[in-house]
Amino acid sequence: MRQISKEAVSANGSIPLRDYHYHAEVLLKDYLLADPFIPYTSILGSILACKVVYDLTKFISNVHCKAYSSLTKVQRTEWNNRGLSTVHAIFITYMSLYFVFWSDLFSDGHDSMLITFRSSPFSTLTLGVSVGYFLVDLAMICWLYPSLGGMEYILHHSLSATAVAYSMLTKEGQLYTFMVLISEMTTPEINMRWYLDVAGLKKSVVYLINGIVIFFAWLGARILLFGYMFHHVYLHYHQVVKMHIFGYVLVFGVPTVLGIMNLMWFGKILKGLKKTLMKQM
Structure with missing residues (x-):
């Protein structure tokens, strides 16, 4: 120095x-921001940012939202938690779309290195931010169990945190990690549905429109996109097979489990949308 x-x-x-x-x-x-320290500084920074966003959500809601003060303590905690998850979802969705579709980092022919082993300091930092969020949210779910979600949420967050952390630390399979993280696109709509419900607007037109948006967003980001990811894995299997055995299992195992859960939730979304549309008719 x-x-x-x-x-x-x-x-x-x-x-x-x-x-x-x-x-x-x-x-x-x-x-x-030196390469060896990026995973740890990004996780720590993410955890601190989560605390700031949680507190800001609490402050803004308390000042500007009348429904907030009438909620129970558990509901206010979930309200703040969903504000945090919405901010993370917007951030990671944008960044994942950038790396998968707009950046040249993972494009075919851009680099002689195999796609499954490509990374950059920026992509690793982005994954670290997501790891920090999943750790915070998982800790809150476990601490307040089952107020913020049941075992399916613990399974979802545990698998997500493990897969993202592995990709961040080893720099293997980052492309497929970002493909799966695009599914966070549906989180803001799901949170909005909950906000409208606790605010007493379940019968409003906004609630119906939000339900329709959830249906199409879920279909695109959690059903069709997963199919695209498995197709991409098939086309690049000769590169995937060269990954470490643990990374290889994660590439197939985590999206498969999450995909099954997405299909189950999609069935519930479709059933709920039909029920809501029938009431509007």
Whole structure:
């Protein structure tokens, strides 16, 4: 690290602001965002960000939402938790779409390295943010069990955290991890459905429209996209098979289990949408 010269010290003995800025950049580049430390700093930063978002959701809702104050303590906790999950879902959906469809990182012919072993500091950092969120949310679900969700949520978050953490740490299969994370696209709509329900707007037009959006978003992000992912794995199987055995199992196992759960939930969504449409007719 560069030593501060005598000339850099002002007449009153203080260090100019530009030198603090320089040392902050060095600390960020050489330590916090250095490749070996990215997984850990991103997870820690994500956990701290989760706390900030949770508190902001609580503060904003308490000030601007009349329904919030009438909720029970458990409902307010779930309200704040869903605000947190919505922010994470928006972030990870955008980033996953970027890496899968817009970035050249995983495009065929872009790099001589196998697709299953490609990564970048930015992609690893993004996965670390998601790992931090899943750990926080899983901890809250277990701590308040079963208020925030049953065993299916614990299974879903455990599988997701394991798969994302493995991909982040080993840098294997990041493309398929981002494909699965695109399914978080449905989370904001699911949360909105819950918000409308506790706010007493279950019979509103907004509730019906939200249900229709959930149906199509779920069909696209959690059914069709999973089919696309398995097709991509089939076309690139000669590269997938070269992964570590644990990563190989995760590529097939986690999406399969999540896909089955998605189909089960999709059946419930379809049943609920039909019921809602019948009431509107």
